[in-house]
Amino acid sequence: MSEEMTQLYQELIMARARSPHFAGRPAAFEHHAQGENPVCGDQVEVFVGNAQVRHESRGCAILLASADLMAEAVAGKTAAEVSELHAAFEQMVETGQTNPALGDLNALAGLWEYRSRIRCATLPWAALAQALGA
Amino acid sequence: MSAALQAGAFDVERIRQDFPILTRTVHGKKLVFLDSAASAQKPRAVIDAMAHCMEAQYANVHRGLHFMSERTSEAYEAVRDKVAGLINAASRDEIVFTRNGTESINLVAHSFGRALLKAGDAVVVSEMEHHANLVPWQMLRDAHGVELRIVKITDSGEVDFASLEAQFADGKVKLLAITHMSNVLGSYTPAERLCAFAHARGAKILLDGAQAIVHRRVDVQVIGADFYVFSGHKLYGPTGIGVLYARREILEDMPPFLGGGDMINSVSYTHSSWARPPHRFEAGTPAIIETIGLGAAIDYVEAIGFDAIAAHERALTEHALNMLADVPGLSVLGRAQDRGGVISFVMQDIHAHDIATLLDRQGIAVRAGHHCAEPLMGRLGVSSTARASFGVYTTRAEIDALKSGLLRVQQVFR
Numbered sequence: 066m067s068e069e070m071t072q073l074y075q076e077l078i079m080a081r082a083r084s085p086h087f088a089g090r091p092a093a094f095e096h097h098a099q100g101e102n103p104v105c106g107d108q109v110e111v112f113v114g115n116a117q118v119r120h121e122s123r124g125c126a127i128l129l130a131s132a133d134l135m136a137e138a139v140a141g142k143t144a145a146e147v148s149e150l151h152a153a154f155e156q157m158v159e160t161g162q163t164n165p166a167l168g169d170l171n172a173l174a175g176l177w178e179y180r181s182r183i184r185c186a187t188l189p190w191a192a193l194a195q196a197l198g199a
Numbered sequence: 200m201s202a203a204l205q206a207g208a209f210d211v212e213r214i215r216q217d218f219p220i221l222t223r224t225v226h227g228k229k230l231v232f233l234d235s236a237a238s239a240q241k242p243r244a245v246i247d248a249m250a251h252c253m254e255a256q257y258a259n260v261h262r263g264l265h266f267m268s269e270r271t272s273e274a275y276e277a278v279r280d281k282v283a284g285l286i287n288a289a290s291r292d293e294i295v296f297t298r299n300g301t302e303s304i305n306l307v308a309h310s311f312g313r314a315l316l317k318a319g320d321a322v323v324v325s326e327m328e329h330h331a332n333l334v335p336w337q338m339l340r341d342a343h344g345v346e347l348r349i350v351k352i353t354d355s356g357e358v359d360f361a362s363l364e365a366q367f368a369d370g371k372v373k374l375l376a377i378t379h380m381s382n383v384l385g386s387y388t389p390a391e392r393l394c395a396f397a398h399a400r401g402a403k404i405l406l407d408g409a410q411a412i413v414h415r416r417v418d419v420q421v422i423g424a425d426f427y428v429f430s431g432h433k434l435y436g437p438t439g440i441g442v443l444y445a446r447r448e449i450l451e452d453m454p455p456f457l458g459g460g461d462m463i464n465s466v467s468y469t470h471s472s473w474a475r476p477p478h479r480f481e482a483g484t485p486a487i488i489e490t491i492g493l494g495a496a497i498d499y500v501e502a503i504g505f506d507a508i509a510a511h512e513r514a515l516t517e518h519a520l521n522m523l524a525d526v527p528g529l530s531v532l533g534r535a536q537d538r539g540g541v542i543s544f545v546m547q548d549i550h551a552h553d554i555a556t557l558l559d560r561q562g563i564a565v566r567a568g569h570h571c572a573e574p575l576m577g578r579l580g581v582s583s584t585a586r587a588s589f590g591v592y593t594t595r596a597e598i599d600a601l602k603s604g605l606l607r608v609q610q611v612f613r
């Protein structure tokens with residue numbers, strides 16, 4: 066397998082796309098919002114409750130992994146902290162510069178080379194921002 | 200003179216030499232371009248014709264009384280003859296230049312739709328239309344009160360004639376607007392039969408030839424089309440130039456779509472009278488350079504010959520269907536009897552975008568998404584597909600590369 070091909074589709078991303086840890090609609094939640102990518106029809110719905118985020122996603126591996134890693138990263142965070150992470154995440158996928166504050170989310174840094182796919186990773190974040198009323 | 204034009208028989212390697220872009224590499228790999236259905240690459244002859252126009256023979260058309268304008272007008276109008284020849288229109292005046300196939304359909308929806316259809320009349324489209332042949336009719340429905348009906352396709356991707364009968368049963372249908380070849384499923388529709396069907400029921404027919412025109416000889420008189428539309432850029436020509444063919448009597452009855460220069464007979468402050476077709480429908484300075492490029496593209500495909508093009512693509516499509524059948528977990532959408540070099544597929548547990556990105560890293564360009572046919576995706580029960588499409592320059596080796604590329608994609612997802 067060529068390295069270029071596995072750079073983006075690395076182990077962590079494939080694992081989370083295949084078996085997400087935070088997928089599924091919770092029985093109770095305080096906020097929710099939906100995001101859709103009009104280019105491909107991919108969809109994500111995020112649910113916020115108890116300082117936890119869960120998601121229901123239908124889409125490509127990048128979208129699925131990004132939604133799941135996001136849910137993990139924001140657990141227990143305040144809305145202000147989430148918004149900071151969101152900004153840092155967008156900058157990281159745009160530039161390819163990893164950021165220690167982003168932890169496992171840095172697995173998506175390779176995306177900057179795939180301009181048309183960046184939206185797949187930022188869609189869950191946009192939905193979360195909307196759910197939080199940002 | 201291009202290599203292909205000198206060659207007697209179809210020789211794909213010589214044809215490839217006519218397309219400068221095919222020597223490019225992508226991500227350090229040889230470019231394997233399998234996205235011609237979205238837009239085709241351009242042969243040297245088209246590039247040169249456009250450059251020549253700008254370097255040696257350029258001015259506005261139909262306006263100047265000077266040498267350059269007259270020569271440019273002649274070159275521009277000569278392309279109308281070439282288009283008429285390409286589709287065997289009865290007259291050059293039946294050829295209207297537009298920006299693309301989408302604009303051609305919008306022109307018909309606005310002009311024919313608003314002036315010659317009445318509230319209560321119905322327009323029928325199929326379940327496998329490109330958005331270009333759906334949205335303009337929805338807009339006409341909302342603005343003008345015509346009814347829009349959808350004829351079903353079968354699971355193999357062919358027009359369902361029982362459904363067509365049902366849609367026409369109440370006699371309200373005045374226009375059937377339907378694709379001549381699906382940009383998703385690759386299926387051809389039986390154009391002659393559809394025209395006869397519509398005419399027997401007092402309706403006109405518009406064929407969306409954006410895909411079909413590229414792969415086969417189209418004869419609008421044999422088919423019996425009232426309207427036929429296509430874009431230059433899929434036919435190895437430039438962007439920015441499209442064609443509307445319409446039978447002369449129909450064009451004569453149609454009011455202008457856009458107003459301005461070139462489309463008038465005379466103008467006063469209070470009133471204007473319209474030029475005759477086709478100029479009535481060509482307001483403003485046209486895409487002169489692009490039209491001349493389209494003329495060169497038509498010369499190019501005519502020199503290769505549609506019989507040779509069709510045979511080449513038939514062989515490639517058959518080869519591709521065989522190769523793809525060997526990829527585990529892959530399903531091809533649509534199994535029409537009569538099909539061309541456009542193949543959509545899905546793979547188990549691998550999203551079309553991931554397929555496209557991972558193929559791209561291997562230098563292989565395919566399209567992924569809903570292909571501007573979102574309702575059809577719903578009908579097929581998928582949200583998106585990957586699509587490989589072929590042109591005159593596509594080789595068997597490229598299809599083999601697609602197959603091995605797909606097997607590598609599967610390894611990443613294993």
Ligand SMILES: Cc1ncc(COP(=O)(O)O)c(C=O)c1O
Binds near residue numbers: 331407
């Ligand atoms: C079947 C079909 N109809 C219409 C169109 C619209 O063509 P254009 O975008 O050039 O107007 C396309 C192009 O994608 C097509 O494939």
